[in-house]
Amino acid sequence: MKREFIRKRLYEIIFESDTRAGKIFDVVLLCVILLSVILVMLESVVEYKQGYTGLFNVLEWLITCVFSFEYLVRIWVVNRPARYLMSFYGLIDLFSLLPSFLGLFWIGSHSLLVIRALRLLRVFRILKLNRYTKAGQMLTHAMWQSREKISVFLIFVVTLAIIIGTAMYLIEGEVNGFTSIPKSIYWAIVTLTTVGYGDLSPQTAMGQFLSSVVMIMGYAIIAVPTGIVTSAIITERNTRNTQVCPHCLFDRHDDDALYCKRCGGLLNEFE
Numbered sequence: 001m002k003r004e005f006i007r008k009r010l011y012e013i014i015f016e017s018d019t020r021a022g023k024i025f026d027v028v029l030l031c032v033i034l035l036s037v038i039l040v041m042l043e044s045v046v047e048y049k050q051g052y053t054g055l056f057n058v059l060e061w062l063i064t065c066v067f068s069f070e071y072l073v074r075i076w077v078v079n080r081p082a083r084y085l086m087s088f089y090g091l092i093d094l095f096s097l098l099p100s101f102l103g104l105f106w107i108g109s110h111s112l113l114v115i116r117a118l119r120l121l122r123v124f125r126i127l128k129l130n131r132y133t134k135a136g137q138m139l140t141h142a143m144w145q146s147r148e149k150i151s152v153f154l155i156f157v158v159t160l161a162i163i164i165g166t167a168m169y170l171i172e173g174e175v176n177g178f179t180s181i182p183k184s185i186y187w188a189i190v191t192l193t194t195v196g197y198g199d200l201s202p203q204t205a206m207g208q209f210l211s212s213v214v215m216i217m218g219y220a221i222i223a224v225p226t227g228i229v230t231s232a233i234i235t236e237r238n239t240r241n242t243q244v245c246p247h248c249l250f251d252r253h254d255d256d257a258l259y260c261k262r263c264g265g266l267l268n269e270f271e
Contacts, residue, residue: 011077014070015244029070036063064100071097079246079265087249146228153224157192164188164214168207176203194218 013021042048043056071093075081084090143150165185172178177200178187187200191214202208244250247265259266 007077010073011246014074014077015246015249032063032066035059039063060100064097067093067097078249080248083248089249146231149228150225153228157221160217161185161188161192164192164210168202168210171207171210172202172204176207177201188214191215192218192221194222 012019013025016022039056039059049056074084074093078084085094162185165188166181168187169178169181169184172184178184183200190197191211194215196215202211245260245263245265245267248260248263250260250262257267
């Protein structure tokens with residue numbers, strides 16, 4: 001009975017963000033994640049690496065121990081550990097831990113580059129940030145709900161870039177730097193997104209006119225995904241339920257939901 005109470009309490013702290021303990025847990029984990037990512041960046045600077053190698057190693061293993069403990073506790077408190085292990089965040093948690101432990105088994109000068117590559121994978125911890133911020137979760141859910149509209153929009157933009165790039169290749173030709181259709185499509189994408197590197201530009205009057213039209217279109221195109229995601233965010237905010245299913249970890253339920261809409265399990269399983 002006491003064990004179940006501890007599991008319930010830990011589950012609420014780790015997976016729920018609407019309690020005081022849960023908020024404190026999220027803030028602490030946020031700070032640890034940010035510290036870890038900053039250490040990875042500083043460790044790549046030669047001056048810091050030579051002068052503070054010992055400190056970097058100690059802090060890295062302390063952080064690794066914290067994340068390892070968190071990972072094991074998450075596996076223990078959920079009802080279906082296998083589902084968590086194979087979930088997106090479960091894999092992110094695993095990938096954020098593996099580099100430190102795998103580095104112990106690659107010993108020798110010939111494998112230093114491999115170890116370095118593995119340790120750089122620690123930046124995966126930055127992906128854990130989204131879990132601990134309601135705004136990040138809301139944005140992720142909104143983008144997921146808008147995935148079909150965004151996919152159609154991207155297909156339209158790619159198609160438009162291909163048509164514009166092909167047209168510019170025919171207008172300008174190899175003489176003015178548009179040596180191939182792929183290169184012309186690259187110019188179309190850069191111009192359509194209003195980036196404008198300036199490494200390739202039309203020289204003829206017709207080409208410059210088409211370029212002007214494409215740049216103006218770019219401003220209108222940028223507004224489309226913004227409107228799609230904003231609309232989804234408003235809907236998400238009005239129907240947001242922070243309850244996380246203890247069975248499948250699904251967290252997008254209606255406000256008055258008692259059972260999970262994905263697996264049908266009871267949301268308040270521990271009660």
